[in-house]
Amino acid sequence: MPEIASADWDGFIDLPRELEEDLIEIGRTLPAWSVEGAFLADSTIERYRVKLDSAPLFDEVRGPLLDMLSGAAGGYAVVRLRNIAQALGIGDQFLHLATAILAEVAIPFQPFQRWPLWKEIGTNLDANPGLSTGTGYNAFHMDLVNATQPPDYTTLLCVRPDPLGAGASILSDARAAVSRLSPSSRALLADMAYSYGSFFNLSDVGEEYRPFPVLDGEPADLGFVRFTAKMLIESGLDEAHAHAAKELADQMVAGQVSFTLQRGDMLIVNQHRWVHGREPLGGGQHNIAPEDRRLLLQLFLRDTGATGPIAS
Structure with missing residues (x-):
């Protein structure tokens, strides 16, 4: 069995060396993917699955990974592919393998029409510090909060961590945070009172949802805790609804976990259960060459078992 840490490191999967060696060889032979619309093609998924099934120990990873992501106490996982990244580099071979592993969780897709399947999240010193490409604190949020069907x-995927050792990922169990609120706050968060962001050039995420409720009353495998801390500034909320959202934000911070992704680490977050963000990057980013600054790649997944792809 793969070594799956517990206690403070619950959520991390370290692969056995034998499996790493098999996956390195598989990564060298996986074909390029094809897409159908915004989604990874069924033919690619099947070809990738056959390759992964040829690794005897992969089944022992698949089950625990799915349990971590969708079990009653789960919601995120970090698959440590560091040694594989060292062997393959983080180029096409590695991305084919990472995509194959993710396709065992749900269907990879890219809702942003102007970007490829894997979207770069680099470090831009001119960006708003609170954005994903900025250098400051990126507060808790779920991605595409203002879509009727956000990615599941x-x-x-970490290509380069911050060379200054900062920029830890932060996560929080959104549903646990909600459970610690008063009934009156939960009632306010169920109102269609919140809004954030723009909505354009998107595929297969439904329609724009504006305004939206933070709590939609759906079961955890279907509904979302629609939260982004940025809506506290941009929604034009009345005092009561703003206070309820601020209470939820505080509970998320109180229950957060944090860790610093290293090269080859792949973080997967179930958006029905958890929110994510980032601590500030290290000071002095202007002294780091652009090609050496923190770089992540992002990919979204659709769980057809819960909702199914939406036609464009």
Whole structure:
């Protein structure tokens, strides 16, 4: 069995060396993917699955990974592919393998029409510090909060960590945070009172949802805790609804976990259960060459078992 840490490191999967060696060889032979619309093609998924099934120990990873992501106490996982990244580099071979592993969780797709399947999240010193490409604190949020059907999972693959050792990923169990609120706050969060962001050039995420409720009353495998801390500033909320959202934000911070992704680490977050963000990057980013600054790749997943792809 793969070594799956517990206690403070629950959520991390370290692969056995034998499996790493098999996956390195598989990564060298996997074909390029094809897409159908925004989604990874069924033919690609089947070809990738056959290759993964040829690794005897992969089944022992698949089950625990799915349990971590969708079990009653789960919601995120970090698959440590560091040694594989060292052997293959983080180029096409590695991305084919990472995509194959993710296709065992749900269907990879890219809702942003202007970007490829894997979207770069680099470090831009001119960006708003609170954005994903900025250098400051990126507060808790779910991705595409203002879509009627957000991605079920968001994935972040570390190409380069912050050379200054900062920029830890932060996560929080959104449903646990909600459970600690008063009934009156939960009632306010169920109102169609919140809004955030723009909506354009998107595929297969439904329609724009504006305004939206933070709590939609759906079961955890179907509904979302529609939260982004940025809506506290941009929604034009009245005092009561703003206070309820601020209470939820505080509970998320109180229950957060954090860790710093290293090269080859792949974080998968179940958006029905958890929210994510980032601590500030290290000071002095202007002294780091652009090609050496923190770089992640992002890919989204659609769980057809829960909702199914929406036609464009």
